[in-house]
Amino acid sequence: MRFYTNSKIANIILFLTLLFSLYKLAPKDFSSKNEPVKRRFNVAQSNREATAKLDLVEKELSKSSDLAVLQQPNVEAIEELQWWQNMTFDPEIVTKHCHYNLDIRHWAPGKNLKACCPPNTSTLIRSGNWEGNLQSIVFNSLFPLVSPNAAFIDIGGLIGVYTLSAARLGRKVFTFEPFWTFEYIKSALIVNGLTDKVYLYKVALLDSTHCAILTTPDKGPEFGRMVVKEDRNCSNLHKQVKVAILDQLLPTFRREKIQQAVIKIDIEGSEAKAILGGSKLLQEIDIPFIQMEVDKTLKKLNENGTQEKKLVEKFLEMMKQLNYVASPMSKDWKTKRLNMEDVSHWPADVLWHKKSAF
Template identity: 30%
Template sequence: MYSKSNSVGSLDTRQMSDASNFRVFDTSVDYSNAEQIYKCVNLTIEKLASTPICVYDPAIDIWVSGYIISKGNFEGDLILELVKILQDNPSLTFLDIGCNVGVYTLAVAKFGRQVTAVDANRKNLEMVATSLVKGNLTEKVKLIWNAISDKEETVGLNHWKGNVGGLQMISGIGPINDSSGYESSKAIVLDNLVPIFRKKSLVIKMDIEKFELKAMLGGKKFFEEVDVRFLLMEWVHHAWTDVGGKIIQFMMEREYIPVMPLQRLVRLQAENRTTWPNDIMWIKNSNKVP
């Protein structure tokens, strides 16, 4: 699969024949002393075993880290639904696109399934790697340090005060370079990941703050050659936009059905997309829905 392998700092940079900018992040490093790590607490989700998760100071990340500190988890109901899908479909692999501090990634890894997690923000991956080390889960997770876009490029990172997970990527910064800092990231396309997932069946969580359509447009080959069964995605940013209509068109052309993520028998109607919930799930039409 890989034509070349080398290390750059704490990165394991593996260059695939069709993805020279694909970057695998080393999960063996404990970044406990990293300045962004406020503390590591237990991720506790009903019916699942707990595992350590490192979080930001709630003063700069009230929505996710603050909620984890006060409640023990974040979006626990959606995570349990994904775990149920995985439990009902033993052949499925989990792909977490926009993993943030790793709530979904860690929960699914602790459940015992293999995970590939992608994020543009190096600070997030340092935190997830530390959580994996503390939870003895490094063998369950592959971390990829890349943004996902419709072309290979360098993207800037626009931070949202009070919400680290609300970080937005800025396209058009320039061509891909070798930057390894915290304020930009290399963007690859989903098609670059085809060699990893070809002949596999996936459930995907995608939360990349308005870049969802770009990710899809860079994944036409991916959706043809990889068996994507379920796709959970954030919808709130797209309900009233032209982008939302284009996402619906892209997915329906590939025979995906939009449903309520916690009520998968309830089909969502495209003409009512402005009333869809904040998170939706796409299910491949040929897939049997419980």
């Protein structure tokens, strides 16, 4: 029999203590067959509880009316189209539909522009321009009141008459047009040598980046009356259009050091949604003037209990909070005010302007 001295016994005890400590620190394989059933049940239960809490948070967030503005924007739509000038263009449009002279002598004397017009655009061909009276107010009355470096945002470019004039006047322009007329704007920019002045986006602007589809009127001409409608289920893939929010311009404005802009918006009843999607832009960038077609938007206030009515009410409240007032889109806009508490008698086109704009 071997006998151990006290020192040897102490060393053995120390060694066993270290082994036990290492065992306690070692990671456990809870998937092992030797794992107690109770422990497996507790881990699974904890995972289920954590998942349930996350689901509850997401459900509550989805109820928030501000979620559309606060969610992470889908910048892919805009980034994909920023370099549109590298894309191919339709030579048939350029050769057959871009020979119309735009009448811009009232705000750009001595300058000339060619418009690219789809078939059946008789109003433009007959009068020499489109909404010439409104353009005159924008370019003769509003532009002199802003910085020479102020940009122009054209939401609902159609065939680009506002875009072309603003670019010819030396402004940096940001144009949004989700429909097939996008090709006519693109061709007109090429013909007039203005591709370096315009960011052209083939996207629709709404209050969030959910799916949307293109609809056309049941009766009457399609041109100029195309509408974007939400498609929450993303089910009509063949009619879908790309959607962005106005706030997605902020990275570009910051990079280009743009501090001021004028907005023109005419998108067949979706104006409130588009501006709501630009709440951050309106707070960070000086936007002293917004020309807006409002007749179709304000009609939604008669749709009691609908989400559309709530969005228009939210839009009007936001404009008040941002210190905007409204005037008729006319030459005497400086002296006339529209009643913000009763919009039922507003004209079809209004001018939103900051109280400190002049």
